[in-house]
Amino acid sequence: MNSTPLLFLGILIALASSWWGVLVAPSLQIGNAPTVFSKETGQHYPANRPGLAQQGAEIYRSEGCNSCHSQLVRPEGFGNDLARGWGKRRTVAQDYLRDNPVLLGSVRIGPDLSNIGYRMGAGDTNAQPVMVAYHLKHLYHPRTVAPGSVMPAYPYLFEKRPIQGSPSASALKLEGAFAPPEGFEVVPTPEATALVAYLLSLRSGVSLAEAPVPPPPTNAVETATSSTNAAPASAPTR
Amino acid sequence: MISTATPSLPKSADIPSLAEVDASFRSVALFFFAKAAFWLIAGAFLLLLASIKLHAPAMMSGAAWLTYGRLAPAGWDILVYGFAGQAGFAVGLWLLARASMQRLQSSLLVLAGGVLWNVGVLAGTIGILAGYSTGRELLEMPAGAMACLVVAAGLIGSAGWITFAARTESQTYPSAWFVLLSLISFVWFGSVALMMYSGEGPRGVMQVLVQRWYANGITSLWLGGIAAATIFHFLPHTLNRPLASRSLALIAFWSLAFFAPWAVTAHGDPFPRWIISVGIAGQFMASIAILAIAMNWWKTAEGSLNALLASPGARLIGLAAVAYVASGALDLLMAFQRFSSWTRFSWMHQGLDWLLVGGAVIAGLFAIIPDVIARSTGQALSPGLVRLHATLTLVGVSLIAVPLVVGGGIQGARLSDPTMPFMDALRASMHLVRLSSLGLVVFLLGQFVFAFALFGVFRSLVAACATTVRTWADPVSKNRTAGVRS
Amino acid sequence: MGSYTAPVGFFIALAILAYLGHAELGYHNGQFSPGVYEPYADLRSIPKSGGEVNPVDEGRVVYAQLCSACHQPNGSGNPANGCPPVAGSDWVLEEGPARLIRIVLNGAKGPIMVNGKEWGSPVGMLAFKDALSDEQIAHVITYIRQSPEWKNNAPTVTAEMVKSVREKTSSRGAQWTSDELMKIPTAVE
Structure with a gap:
């Protein structure tokens, strides 16, 4: 410890060792992982996000949504993520291949969002407009649909404007204290629309070799949770 | 307890007094601590705003920069970089200079680094609040601001090493080792992370690994190193008794430097099992350092x-x-x-x-x-x-x-x-x-x-x-x- | 600096930590495979999803790789090159698969009436008898007959059916034409 160059070298070797072990070696193994073909969907997984959803990912990043929401589902025996209906299976590296940046998050002040695109109506395309309307209202003022939520409101992603002629088709249907004054309407900005498109694109339910989707639930507890999750009002609060 | 005198040690006439060592810090201390005090207030204030928003989520929701997702990371980054890092540099250099019985060398480098550091923190904070956060924990500041911080830390760190190399005291102290480790750490983790993210950058979860490696590295070695150095200096100093064991400090130092940066993963993360296992094993090994440190401090303070x-x-x-x-x-x-x-x-x-x-x-x-x-x-x-x-x-x-x-x-x-x-x-x-x-x-x-x-x-x-x-x-x-x- | 010597218990604690670290790496390394995730120990312990092979899922892969370029991923066919639709097609949904198996084995060319509209081209569809096994042909035909995406619903085709047709037509090299096929009974004996 009395020779400056030796001390410097020793510290450098110590620090470099973790770089090799934690970054270089994994990168050699999984850094160039290809997309995989899914027999279930007949498409490569993961697919590129549609343009609008990709823009929404940028909003998600810039508003810091990952300060409160994680995007990872832990396996059975590592917490109750699956029993809570946050996913059909655990998430693995494959799920994040197309994300940039990958926003895993480290705190859950709100629920996990890995599969928010599946919840409410379970992927039924007919329910899409319902889900869009739900998420827009939730973003405009979370407590319109989830009483007691601690999520901030995002009125700046919406425009409150006087109704000119007939009301806009995209205007939110707000009631009671949350409704805009008479003669006004609340319409989503392109940012809000993109963010909702991103949220609906969050689906990691495709069965993968390394993380197979287990067969449908049989026991009572799981059935109970999944049925609660299908109900629109309670789903995203879980 | 090996204290063989290095032949290049200066003659006693060149050995500065403690007062001279302290006096060489005048401008550095004033500059760094004034800026750090400002940032600490700013950071704690933003965190307080964020915290209030958890209890009154509808409050102040009209402006984008006031949303929780921007306030919380901005406030925390200010606390870490604006205060802890900045004040840590100044205190670290002071501990190093005292342990080396040498005036602060190249103090111009330190001041230049200090200016650049504050420019980086300011730019980074504005970036996060304006929505240019990268979304990566502790690396939220835009790349330009991060680059400022890394260069600044390089300038400050080299002054530290130059001072250490010019020491007039043959014996090196544990506090000095931890400061030296801390000074290298930020430059190493920051520059490698920036380099790995540049260009196309890593794909998928490799991005998360890089971020975790950086965040874990700077908290355990850069910040943790300064904390350890401070306590290693202060405990014996205040209690007016020697540190219990130099060899325990040696074990702690090297096991911390070698193993702490490995502890990047946690159970349930979306990485192949062996990567989790490597991180967990790193955590166990790094705990050797914590145990040795705890033992040493306890034995020093006991009684x-x-x-x-x-x-x-x-x-x-x-x-x-x-x-x-x-x-x-x-x-x-x-x-x-x-x-x-x-x-x-x-x-x-x-x-x-x-x-x-x-x-x-x-x-x-x-x-x-x-x-x-x-x-x-x-x-x-x-x-x-x-x-x-x-x-x-x-x-x-x-x-x-x-x-x-x-x-x-x-x-x-x-x-x-x-x-x-x-x-x-x-x-x-x-x-x-x-x-x-x-x-x-x-x-x-x-x-x-x-x-x-x-x-x-x-x-x-x-x-x-x-x-x-x-x-x-x-x-x-x-x-x-x-x-x-x- | 002091000359305190740590007690034996301290070194035992260090040894336990070091052991835990090594045991973690030794027993939970997933054989260092990129395909092993918690909670599985190795590749063999990962259950296969769904248990047995689902012919629709297997066939979907074959279709995507070989058929979708002409018949389109949504099975709509391609009017530009005369490639007929498979989604909702009367040829595909025929109760017996004898003609369908022949088309896949040897290919087909010339005009063909599908759902009352004329399709087809002089080049026609290629033969797949050498490219695909009986099983794969059974899977892909079952897929186009039962694809949930297209709401098709016709009986499953087995590898045995394909084998029997393949043996019967083994001497044939040319593509089928619509007229030839219409003379063959739809059921596979």
Whole structure:
């Protein structure tokens, strides 16, 4: 410890060792992982996000949504993520291949969002407009649909404007204290629309070799949770 | 205990006195601590705003920069880079210079680095608040701002190493090793992370690994290294007894440097199992360092714990030592699957951050900062204000960290029942989060007190300076003062 | 500096930590495979999803790789090159698969009436008898007959059926024409 160059070298070797072990070696193994073909969907997984959803990912990043929401589902025996209906299976590296940046998050002040695109109506395309309307209202003022939520409101992603002629088709249907004054309407900005498109694109339910989707639930507890999750009002609060 | 004299040691005539060593820090200390005090207030204020928004989520929702997702990372980054890093550099260099019995070398490099560092923090904060956050924890600042920080840390760090290389003291001290490790760490982790993200960058979860490696590296080695150095210096110094064991410190130093940066993964992460396993194994091995450190400090302080309650600085260093060991112990617990499943993603995450950064680093630094200022400028902070500040900081940090850790445990326990709705589990721990918001208020008040005390030092320095200028310009009064003095 | 010597218990604690670290790496390394995730120990312990092979899922892969370029991923066919639709096609949904198996084995060319509209081209569809096994042909035909995406619903085709047709037509090299096929009974004996 009395020779400056030796001390410097020793510290450098110590620090470099973790770089090799934690970054270089994994990168050699999984850094160039290809997309995989899914027999279930007949498409490569993961697919590129549609343009609008990709823009929404940028909003998600810039508003810091990952300060409160994680995007990872832990396996059975590592917490109750699956029993809570946050996913059909655990998430693995494959799920994040197309994300940039990958926003895993480290705190859950709100629920996990890995599969928010599946919840409410379970992927039924007919329910899409319902889900869009739900998420827009939730973003405009979370407590319109989830009483007691601690999520901030995002009125700046919406425009409150006087109704000119007939009301806009995209205007939110707000009631009671949350409704805009008479003669006004609340319409989503392109940012809000993109963010909702991103949220609906969050689906990691495709069965993968390394993380197979287990067969449908049989026991009572799981059935109970999944049925609660299908109900629109309670789903995203879980 | 090998102390073979290096042949290149300077002759005794070149050995500066302690007073000369301290005096070489005058401008550095003033610049770094003034800026750090400002950032600490700014960071704690943003965190307080963010915390209030958890209780009144509809408040101040009209402006994008006031949303929780921007305030919280901006506030935390300010705390880490604006205060802990900045004050840590100054205190670290001071410890290093004293341990080396050498004046601060290349202080211009340090000052240039300091200016660049503050430019980086400012640019980064504005970037995050304006929505240009990268979304990567502790790396949220846009790449340009991060680059400023890395270059600045390089300038400051090289001055530290130059000072160490020019030491006149043959024996090296544990506090000096940890400072040297800390000085390299930020440059290493920061530059490698920036380089890996440049261009196309890593794909998929490799991005997460790079971010975790960086965040874990700078918290455990850069910030943790400074905290350890501070305590290694202060404990023997205050208790007026030698450090219990140099060889235990050696074990701790090398196991920390080698193994702590490996502990990047946690159970349930979306990485192949072996990568998790490597991280967990790293955590176990890094705990060797924590155990050796705890043992050493305990044996040093054993029997004179009363002395640790005697002065404000000693109380702060006591808190820092307890917080450092506690955060290490919680990290070790997190390596076990059951504990990790229970507490991960809960408030305990923030509690752990506060324990290390608020408890070990900030409290530890504040134990020494008044001393550094007094010795390097010749102007002491008002002792009353220092005592008040130490008390408020102590109460504040404890009130923030402990409820968050406990609240995380409660939240996790509730969540372990899968039928318990997520929001109900959150609500069950909310009263403790409110308590930690209160802690933040106390903490923030304390920092105003410190800023006020620091302002007092500046005022008397300016006054002293003005007197000098006046006496120099006016020979009559010079004679008069000379007459009075004699 | 002091000369304190740590007690034996301390070194035992260090040894336990070091052991835990090594045991973690030794027993939970997932054989260092990129495909092994918690909670599985190795590749063999990962259950296959759904248990047995689902012919629709297997066939979907074959279709995507070989058929979708002409017949389109949504099975709509391609009017530009005369490639007829498979989604909702009367040829595909025929109760017996004898003609369908022949088309896949030897290919087909010339005009062909599908759902009352004329399709087809002089080049026609290629033969797949050498490219695909009986099983794969059974899977892909089952897929186009039962694809949930297209709401098709016709009986499953087995590898045995394909084998029997393949043996019967083994001497044939040319592509089928619509007229030839219409003379063959739809059921596979």
